[in-house]
Amino acid sequence: MIIRKNEHWFKMLFIWKGSVLPQLLPRLLLLFLISVCIVYLKGKLFDFKIPLNPAPFTLFGIALALFLGFRNNASYDRFWEARKIWGALLNDTRSLARQALTMSGYPPEGKEVDTFIHYLIAFTYALKHQLRGTDASKDLDKRLSPELSERLKPAIYKPILLLKEMGFWVQKAKADGKIDSIIQASFDQNLDKLSDIVGGxxxxxxxxxxxxxxILLHRTVYIYCFLLPFGFVDSLSWLTPFIVIFIAYTFVALEAIADEIEEPFGTEPNDLALNAMTTMIETTLLEMGGKPLPVATQNPEGILN
Amino acid sequence: MIIRKNEHWFKMLFIWKGSVLPQLLPRLLLLFLISVCIVYLKGKLFDFKIPLNPAPFTLFGIALALFLGFRNNASYDRFWEARKIWGALLNDTRSLARQALTMSGYPPEGKEVDTFIHYLIAFTYALKHQLRGTDASKDLDKRLSPELSERLKPAIYKPILLLKEMGFWVQKAKADGKIDSIIQASFDQNLDKLSDIVGGxxxxxxxxxxxxxxILLHRTVYIYCFLLPFGFVDSLSWLTPFIVIFIAYTFVALEAIADEIEEPFGTEPNDLALNAMTTMIETTLLEMGGKPLPVATQNPEGILN
Amino acid sequence: MIIRKNEHWFKMLFIWKGSVLPQLLPRLLLLFLISVCIVYLKGKLFDFKIPLNPAPFTLFGIALALFLGFRNNASYDRFWEARKIWGALLNDTRSLARQALTMSGYPPEGKEVDTFIHYLIAFTYALKHQLRGTDASKDLDKRLSPELSERLKPAIYKPILLLKEMGFWVQKAKADGKIDSIIQASFDQNLDKLSDIVGGxxxxxxxxxxxxxxILLHRTVYIYCFLLPFGFVDSLSWLTPFIVIFIAYTFVALEAIADEIEEPFGTEPNDLALNAMTTMIETTLLEMGGKPLPVATQNPEGILN
Amino acid sequence: MIIRKNEHWFKMLFIWKGSVLPQLLPRLLLLFLISVCIVYLKGKLFDFKIPLNPAPFTLFGIALALFLGFRNNASYDRFWEARKIWGALLNDTRSLARQALTMSGYPPEGKEVDTFIHYLIAFTYALKHQLRGTDASKDLDKRLSPELSERLKPAIYKPILLLKEMGFWVQKAKADGKIDSIIQASFDQNLDKLSDIVGGxxxxxxxxxxxxxxILLHRTVYIYCFLLPFGFVDSLSWLTPFIVIFIAYTFVALEAIADEIEEPFGTEPNDLALNAMTTMIETTLLEMGGKPLPVATQNPEGILN
Amino acid sequence: MIIRKNEHWFKMLFIWKGSVLPQLLPRLLLLFLISVCIVYLKGKLFDFKIPLNPAPFTLFGIALALFLGFRNNASYDRFWEARKIWGALLNDTRSLARQALTMSGYPPEGKEVDTFIHYLIAFTYALKHQLRGTDASKDLDKRLSPELSERLKPAIYKPILLLKEMGFWVQKAKADGKIDSIIQASFDQNLDKLSDIVGGxxxxxxxxxxxxxxILLHRTVYIYCFLLPFGFVDSLSWLTPFIVIFIAYTFVALEAIADEIEEPFGTEPNDLALNAMTTMIETTLLEMGGKPLPVATQNPEGILN
Incomplete structure (x- = not known):
């Protein structure tokens, strides 16, 4: 995810990094060349004049904008919902840490509470790795007992098994006489929320x-853009390639961004900064537990992932 | 449901499988032929020139796009809400399994917990079969005791009766002195959520x-598309059939997709992958209970149902 | 509410029943006649030529479509929210029935549980009658004790008084030593939800x-449609009445549908099928209680109300 | 708030009361006169012909409609959210009354329950007066003890202090041995909801x-409307003032309605009927408590406030 | 945040303060000058006539309006969600104060309750300072014990540590025998909500x-506006600069407002009034605790921050 301060309105027109322009350049160049050819041939194809004019483009361009708007909305909603779920993960792990510290009956600085807080941190890492399809072993080894870490290795749904471990931890606190059924139920409600987070x-x-x-939208956007020069060659003449590129850039770029943020758990520039968020959750949980904090490093170019 | 990796932008223009194009082909061909006739007759019908021009099509095409957008949104919301409800089913069955494992007082590997987990799995299958109107017997026989499976056969609302059985299971745990009222209430809250899921x-x-x-939208889309060639024959001449097909394809396809995903529990290519989701729930619940997992098979063409 | 299977795309163009066309026919015919007159007079009124052209209609038609879209959305949201609330009623009565069966301590087949389930069924009927402004007596007499049914007759808010009776039922179970405060609180939470349902x-x-x-939208839609023929008479000539009717049909019909589903508790064809839903709730609750089911009959034409 | 039955579609075109037309008349008349002048001068201003044509108006009119749609949506959402919150107030006061009647251990017809129900009614009135900035004393005097009513007079946030009183009432019930901590917590959850309602x-x-x-939208709408006659004078001639008024009416009226319902707690015709809703809450709570009902009067013109 | 009463519709056209006009003036002036040059040169650039006409601007202007509408919606949703979260903060701190006063068993006017209420107030200030990146020390020193205030100084997530302190306060009340596990769980649920608020x-x-x-939208809006004069110079002649400025003002201003409210926790004129809201929370909590209220001052120009 790219985080960048607002810049001067004029400078923003020429920003290259962080825009989708680089990745779209080849297609737009191709379109530009085709447009130049069409202008050169005055819209003729083997002596046949293509009899297009702006009318059908106006009619259809607005319909296309509407459908792109729908696609855009749906993609952005997915992006924002994913962000909300990771926000809930932060909130809920903090709440569980607070419960372990102030309601479990164990000493706040003791070993049991520490184990529980590391369950929460390991849970966060396990979820991140499951979503990205990467290997969680290294991160779990550092935060869990060797025995548990080993037991989780073959599991498909590691975060869920960690939830079960937390359930056993609470059960043990009850067996130790530290908490009663009511406090157990309070923990349990927050564990349910973690279960909702994984599923979400x-x-x-x-x-x-x-x-x-x-497919439908992709096809329509590209056919539309590659027909555009025929529609404007008569009225715009040699300006056609420039205007076509300007219109196509917006349509094609919107489709490309929608495509990118639709899968918010990837590692593309506009995806969610799962690494940064995981580190942040670890930091706040360790701070709550009174432990030394990890050293977080920020990418100097303002890109998190 | 079709799951497919992003392909190259150029290849995506020619994808055939998974698009609605095949099913719409006959209608679009009919429209193409009609357009060709209209071009051949230069827009005349028995010597009467049809005096249409692009103006009313522009006016109305945008209104039509707006109304299609509304229909599309409503359909997609239904699709996504259905998906959310099945996601909640996953979350909630996991939570109940965790409660049975860590709060019921029964041994986690014992027979009672195993019975409960199989209630949850059977519940998932029973819901799927109810929604698709298919026969649940075979799937229930495998996961429930013969007596209970037989008792459920004539029932209309099988998942609800399974919920009642889970309620009795919890009541028995209380009668056995394994849990108190508070833990019973914790189970009960998650059973309430399952009830919400069935109803949703x-x-x-x-x-x-x-x-x-x-009806209104269907009618308007088709009349609009079949009038289009008259409106453009004068200005676009022999290009008319191609442009008409291009515009009609988008409108007609959007209506067809909206129609398909509106009923997300069917078995059409764009409906929800209930079979895959049911298997996934079974897998995660069995993993939680420490049982051997079923062998899941994925359709090689990326189509789940 | 009309439930109908998808038909062939071609047949759907000619469906008469279930569309709003019949009810709009007189207005559209009037508009058609006026258009014919205008064409005959070539847009002149007492020798004055009405100097209208398509430009202002394009400008304003799209604005009108946008505002109609807003109205449509708001109406549909009301319809769907009403449906959600009745769905919650189903879920919540099932949950309460399950609680009475498995948590109340009374025997599941006993008289007390049966009374409670009939409270729930009567509550559903009382709500339906309150919303439709019809007389609930007959339906309540069948399902409640004569004494209670009589007591409810003069009441304004019958479902709320039934909720109070359920509260007393739970209180009595506690006084009988069948349940403790925790189970009482569990019942109470679901009673709260029923209270939310009534209020919703x-x-x-x-x-x-x-x-x-x-008023604003109604006025704008109709003035717009009745001005349309003046705008198109010069360019479309004798085709004007047909095109005008086609455009007007969509605008007027959308406004009419929005008007109808805006009040979802009525008995018009597109309103919610409260009768069917009430019968369905009664059926599922009786099935849960192990009682014989009522005979439900479905309207052969696919119209529920 | 104006409540009116659906009228005949033709009569609705001429409704005067309840539309925003009366309040907009002066502005629209001014615009009409200006349009007439412009037609008379044939679009010239001191011998300079204003060279406007419909093209920029089409371009911008649709953009304006989109932005008005956004404003409209935001205003309507505020209106409907406010209505939902007052609906929740009804639901929640009913739930609290039911709790006091069936869970508090006090006799349902006794003095303590009566006091509590009057707290709830007074709370509703206090909230209404706070939102409208009117004096609550008279309404509170009637429903509370003189001592409490006096104590509330100087308070800024009267409903919140009443919530505190309800909290003390519950605490006293516990001190009296009527309820235990669990029932107290059940009351407390509903008091929390009342707190959310006040804050909402x-x-x-x-x-x-x-x-x-x-400001931006207001300015754009009015400048647009006052420029309109210049754009259409050449093509529409003497019809210009009528068409301009028709278009302007819709734009200006939509902005005016959005402005009105944006602040839903006022006393303008389209604001929420707080008085009617307060009376309704009082009626249902008194009916629940078995008390005589207040005489509610409805405004004969169908306007509630 | 600017709060201003509705003014007369005519006066609103000329409001300067509180509009974004001042900040946009330089860009709009630049555009005006360019337009004047283009009119003077009759759209020629070094003897080459730029062959632009309104058609592509109509096509694209509407698409642009749609995309701006999307951006606007997303920004406004962020603004309103932020406001909702701060509203929840008000509700929840009031609920916790009420719980401390009426459920904790400590005397309502005593020192313990007072400490807890000041925790809540300090929490609010700490959250405000964290969001704005300002120094919380001064505000915390006034409301917390020196020891605790000192301990919070190096912390990154101060509000979360204050939540932990509240948890310890509740634990101590339980250890003192003032409350049981049930009341502790009631407090805990509201502390969970505060955790959600911080995370939100x-x-x-x-x-x-x-x-x-x-970037994409910014670029498209500005390129569009700077191309506009070329498109209209032929048809609008010397009126071009004025019409261009009018259209550009709306597009550019909408983008600027969306940009401003997108980050609602800043101190720009359209951001949330965090200072006013913090003071308001402090006032209502002190009033609940029966303490003297702070003197709140309102900015005379109607601008809160």
Whole structure:
């Protein structure tokens, strides 16, 4: 995810990094060349004049904008929902840490509470790795007992098994006479929320926007853009390639951004900064537990991932 | 549901499988032929020139796009809400399994917990079969005791009766002195959520978008598309059939997709992958209970149902 | 509410029943006749040529479509929220029935539980009658004790008094030593939800979309449609009445549908099927209680109310 | 708030009361006169012909419609959220009354329960007066003990202090041995909801839509409308004033309605009927408590406030 | 945040303060000058006539309006969600204060309750300072014990540590025998909500709308506006600069407002009035505790921050 301060309105017109322009350049150049050819041939194809004019483009361009708007909205909603779920993860792990510190009956600086807080941190890492399909072992080894870390290795749904461990931790506190059923139920409600968080992430990751929508819109956007020069060559003459590029840039870029943020758990520039968020959760939980904080480093170019 | 990786932008223009194009082809071909005739007759019908021009099409095309956008939104919301409800089903069955494992007082590997976990799995299958109107017997026989499976056969609302069984299971744990009222209430809250999930699915399945909307839009889209060639024949000449097909494809396809995802519990290519989700719930619950996992198979063409 | 299977795309163009066309026919015919007159007079009124052209209609038609879209959205949201509330009613009565069966300490087949389940069924009927302003006596007499049914007759808010009776039922179970405060609180939470359901329905029924919006849009839609023939008579000539009717049909029909589903508790074809939903709730509650089910009959034409 | 039955579609075109037309008449008349002058001068200003044509108006009119749609949506959402919050107030006071009647251990017809129900009624009145900035004393005097009523007089946040009193009432019930901690917690959850209701109302009342939006849109709508006659004088000639008034009426009226419902707690015709809702809450709570009902009077013209 | 009463519709056209006009003036003036030059040169650039006409501007202007509408919506949703979270902060601190007063068992006027209420007030200030990146020390020193205030100084997440202190306060009340586990759980639920509030604010503050969207729209809006004069110079002649400025003002201003309210925790004129809201929370909590109120001052120009 790219974080950048607002710049001067004039400078913003020429920003290169962080825009989707670089990745779209080849397609736009191709379109530019085609437009130049069409202008050169005055819209003729093997002596046949293509009889297009701006009218159907106006009619359809607005319809296309509407449908792109729908696609955009759906993608952005997915992005923002994913962000909300990771926000809930922060809130809920903090709440569970607070419960362990102030309600469990164990001493706040003791070993039991520390174990529980590291369960929460390991849970966060396990979730991140599951969503990105990467290997969680290294991060879990550092934060869990060797025995538990080993037991989790073959598991498909590691965060869920960690939730079960937390449930056993609470059960043990009750068996030790530290808490009663009511406090156990309080913990349990927050564990339920963690279960909702895992499922919410899995839902977004496993169910994209229906594929047919994406093909349909992709196809329509590109055919529209590649027909545009024929429609404007008569009225705009040698200006056609420039105007076509300007219009196509916006349509094509919007489709590309929508495509990118639709899967918010990836590592592309506009995806969620899962690494930064995981470190942040670890930091705040350790601060709550009165432990030394990890050294967080920020990417100097303002790109987190 | 079709799951497919992003492809190259150029290749995506020619994808055939997974688009709605095949199913719309006959209608679009018919429209193409009609357009060709109209061009051949230069827009005349028995010597009467049809005096249409692009103006009313521009006016109305945008209104039509807006109304299609509304229909599209409503359909997609239904699709996504259905997906959210099935996500909640995953979360909630996991939470109940965790409660049975860590709060019920029964041994986590014992027979009682195992029975409960199989209630949850059977519940998932029973819901799927109810929504699709298919026969649940085979799937229930495998996961429930013969006596209970037999008792459920004539029932209309099988998942609800399974919820009642889970309620009795919790009541028995209390009678056995394993849990107190507080833990019972904790189970009960999650059973309430399962009840909400069943009702949510039934709501989407039984209440489509008002029929009048669908007729109105269907009619308007098709009349609009079949009038289009008359409006453009004078200005676009022999290009008319191509432009008409291009515009009609987008409008007609959007209406067709909206129609398909509106009923997300069916087995059409863009519906929810209930089979895959049910298997996934079974897998995660068995993993939690420390049981061997079922062998899941994925359709090689990326289509789940 | 009309429930109908998807038909062939071609047949759907000619459906008469279930569309709003019949009810709009007189207005559209009037508009058609006026258009014919205008064409005959070539847009002249007492020798004055009305100098209209398509430009202002394009400008304003799209604005009108946008505002109609807003109205449509607001109406549909009301319809769908009403449906959600009735869905919650189903979920919550099932949850309360399950609580009575598995948590109350009374025998599941006993008289007390049966009374409670009939309170729930009577509550559903009482709510339906309150929303439709019809007489609840007959339906309550069948399901409640004569004494209670009589006591409810003069009441304004019958469902709320039934909620109070359920509260007393739970209180009596506690006084009988069957349940403790925790189980009482569990029942109480679901009773709170029923209270939310009643209030939610009352809100939708008593607060329509601000009247000024409806007048404004109604007026604009109709003036627009009746001015349309003047704008197109010069360019479309004798085709004007047909095109005008086509455009007007969509605008007027959308406004009419929005008007109809805005009050979802009525008995018009596109309103919610309260009768069917009430019967369905009764069926599922009786099935849960192990009682014989009522005979439900479905309207052969696919119209529920 | 104006409540009116649906009228015949033709009569609705001529409704005067309840529309915003009366309040907009002076501005529209001014615009009409200016348009007439412009037609008379044939678009010339001191011999300079204003070279405007419909093209920029089409371009910008649709953009303006979009932005008005955004403003409209935001205003309507505020209106409907405010209505939802008052609906929640009804639900929650009913739930608290039911709790006092069936869970408090006090006799349902006794003095203590009666006091509590009057706290709830007074709370509703206090909230209404706080939102409208009117004097609550008279309404509180009637429903509270003189001592408490006097104590509330100087308070800024009267409903919140009444919530505290309810908290003390519950605490006393516990001290009297009538309820235990669990029932106290059940009351407390509903008191929390009342706290949310107060804060929700205060939020809507104190945070309007950002002022800059409102200025920007207001300015754009009016400048647009006053430029319109220049754009159409050449093509529409003497019809210009009529068409301009028709278009301007819709734009200006939508902005005026959005402005009105944006602050839903006022006493303008389209604001929420707080008086009627307060009386309704009082009626239902007294009916629950078995007390005689107040005489509610409805405004004969269908306007509630 | 600017709060201003509705003014006369005519006066509102000329408001300067509180509009974004002042900040946009330089850019608009630049555009005006360029337009004047283009009119003077009759659209020629070094003898080459720029062959632009209004058609592509109409096509694209509407698409641009749609995309701006999306950006606007997303920004406004962020603004309103932030306001909702601060509203929840008000509600929840009031609920916790009420719990401390009526459920903690400590005397309502005693020292313990007073400490707790000051924790809540300090929490509010700490959150405000964290979001704005300002120094909280001064505000915390006034409201907390020197020891605690000192301990918080180096902390990164001060509000979270204050939540932990509140948890310890509740634990101590339980150890003192003032409350049981049930009341502790009631406090705990509201502390969980405060945790959600902190996280919600952090989410909005740390995750802006994807940067690529902002660049894309910024670029498109400005290029569009600077091309506009070429498109209209032929048809509008010397009126071009005025019409261009009018259209550009709306587009550019909407983008600027969206940019401003997107980050609602800043101190720009359209951001949330965090200072006023913090003072208001302090006032209502002190009033509940029966303490003397702070003197609140309102900015005479109607601007809060």
């Amino acid at each position: 992430c899995e839902r977004i990751a496993s169910t994209p926007i229906p594929y047919t929508y994406r | 699915c039934e709501r989407i399945a039984s209440t489509p978008i008002p029929y009048t909307y669908r | 329905c009352e809100r939708i029924a008593s607060t329509p979309i601000p009247y000024t919006y409806r | 109302c205060e939020r809507i009342a104190s945070t309007p839509i950002p002022y800059t939006y409102r | 604010c952090e989410r909005i503050a740390s995750t802006p709308i994807p940067y690529t969207y902002r």
